[in-house]
Amino acid sequence: MLGGMPVFEAIAQRFYDLMDEDPAYAELRAMHAADLSPMRESLPQFLAGWAGGPRDWFEAHPDRCMMSIHKPFRITASAADQWAGAMQRAIADVAPEPKRIADAMGEILADLCAAMAVRPPQNPVTS
Ligand code: HEM
Numbered sequence: 001m002l003g004g005m006p007v008f009e010a011i012a013q014r015f016y017d018l019m020d021e022d023p024a025y026a027e028l029r030a031m032h033a034a035d036l037s038p039m040r041e042s043l044p045q046f047l048a049g050w051a052g053g054p055r056d057w058f059e060a061h062p063d064r065c066m067m068s069i070h071k072p073f074r075i076t077a078s079a080a081d082q083w084a085g086a087m088q089r090a091i092a093d094v095a096p097e098p099k100r101i102a103d104a105m106g107e108i109l110a111d112l113c114a115a116m117a118v119r120p121p122q123n124p125v126t127s
């Protein structure tokens with residue numbers, strides 16, 4: 001509905017350009033390898049499969065999932081916000097139509113980021 005692989009490519013390239021250039025995303029940038037080119041190739045393929053399109057990334061990496069990929073990283077709330085913010089900006093800059101679906105994609109990814117962040121324990125036992 002959003003335009004297929006070229007749109008995911010454009011969004012991912014803009015996302016990593018923003019992460020690389022804007023100091024607002026410095027914490028997130030520092031978590032990534034110096035060379036972003038593997039992620040520039042990987043993320044659009046991942047997003048395409050995640051969104052219901054071609055599943056090449058999932059077929060090439062049957063052993064990888066969101067949990068295993070991100071397990072080595074301690075994702076703070078601010079790093080999660082930076083990921084979500086950069087992605088929502090990238091989507092807005094590429095501006096695929098229909099806007100309603102593009103906005104929904106940004107919101108769902110932001111919810112996913114929030115769920116991936118480490119949190120202090122809830123309802124700690126205080127006795
Ligand atoms: C919550 C905030 C997030 C942080 C801090 C984060 C951070 C990272 C880091 C540091 C890597 C390794 C990159 C490298 O080695 O250079 C990575 C890999 C990856 N991330 Fe995230 N990530 C986040 C959210 C997401 C979300 C929401 C998605 C997708 C919807 C995603 C998809 C991926 C994929 C597909 C890879 C690995 C690709 C591959 O190995 O083929 N990440 N992430």
